[in-house]
Amino acid sequence: MVISFNSIKGGVGKSTLAVNFAAWLVKEGHDVLLVDGDEQETSSDFTAYREQTRGDTGYTLVNMTGANLRKQVESMRSKYDHIVIDTGGRDTTSQRAALSVADVAMIPFAPRSFDLWTITKVIEVIDEIQSIRDKPLKAYTFLSRADIKSADNREVAQALATYPAIQYLPYPICNRKAFSNAAGVGLAVFETEQPDLKAVAEINALFNNVLHGHNTPATA
Ligand SMILES: Nc1ncnc2c1ncn2[C@@H]1O[C@H](COP(=O)(O)OP(=O)(O)OP(=O)(O)O)[C@@H](O)[C@H]1O
Ligand SMILES: [Mg+2]
Numbered sequence: 001m002v003i004s005f006n007s008i009k010g011g012v013g014k015s016t017l018a019v020n021f022a023a024w025l026v027k028e029g030h031d032v033l034l035v036d037g038d039e040q041e042t043s044s045d046f047t048a049y050r051e052q053t054r055g056d057t058g059y060t061l062v063n064m065t066g067a068n069l070r071k072q073v074e075s076m077r078s079k080y081d082h083i084v085i086d087t088g089g090r091d092t093t094s095q096r097a098a099l100s101v102a103d104v105a106m107i108p109f110a111p112r113s114f115d116l117w118t119i120t121k122v123i124e125v126i127d128e129i130q131s132i133r134d135k136p137l138k139a140y141t142f143l144s145r146a147d148i149k150s151a152d153n154r155e156v157a158q159a160l161a162t163y164p165a166i167q168y169l170p171y172p173i174c175n176r177k178a179f180s181n182a183a184g185v186g187l188a189v190f191e192t193e194q195p196d197l198k199a200v201a202e203i204n205a206l207f208n209n210v211l212h213g214h215n216t217p218a219t220a
Pocket of ligand 1: 016090178
């Protein structure tokens with residue numbers, strides 16, 4: 001499966017989740033390619049730290065940006081069980097290329113109004129991409145960097161759930177220091193010495209649903 005992390009608003013946790021997803025798929029026993037499709041190269045920096053911390057990364061990393069990303073990912077599709085693509089937080093050629101080649105698009109939203117305001121543009125881009133694809137793209141929204149108290153997330157969660165073009169997944173990833181602390185040393189949140197079990201549970205619920213369609217109980 002090719003899974004792409006996308007957004008038009010920056011800083012919503014795409015890279016954090018893309019690297020966690022790549023490491024999570026490796027832990028599940030899969031052969032994984034992580035594509036850094038952002039000139040900012042956050043996933044590449046993470047991977048360099050990961051190499052220092054662990055000795056090996058567990059997945060293969062490549063940098064691909066621009067229109068070429070589509071062709072290159074297509075040519076590597078059969079060589080891996082899963083390909084995870086991290087894209088930059090703007091409507092770029094790389095982002096559209098990722099959306100055109102992916103099976104699944106993961107579109108995180110922070111539960112804040114400025115972030116929610118980009119949903120109309122996101123829907124426009126997804127509609128455009130769907131119109132040129134042979135096979136429909138499965139597009140998911142979910143809350144990222146969400147508030148710990150679920151009441152504070154409710155309004156944005158309800159708003160996201162009203163768009164039929166994109167399926168809202170009720171498995172929020174909360175704002176937890178554990179995510180940034182682990183990523184800072186090149187680790188997924190479940191790989192640290194004393195993992196934050198709530199953070200790990202959030203990751204498992206979201207990723208299991210994307211990969212296996214498990215109906216883990218909703219938390220928001
Ligand atoms: N769930 C989380 N809890 C706490 N901090 C987080 C979480 N997710 C991301 N962060 C932090 O928020 C910042 C932005 O995250 P990240 O780089 O993953 O976002 P991004 O969407 O990839 O940004 P960009 O659009 O610039 O590529 C980073 O400092 C990261 O450590
Ligand atoms: Mg990023």
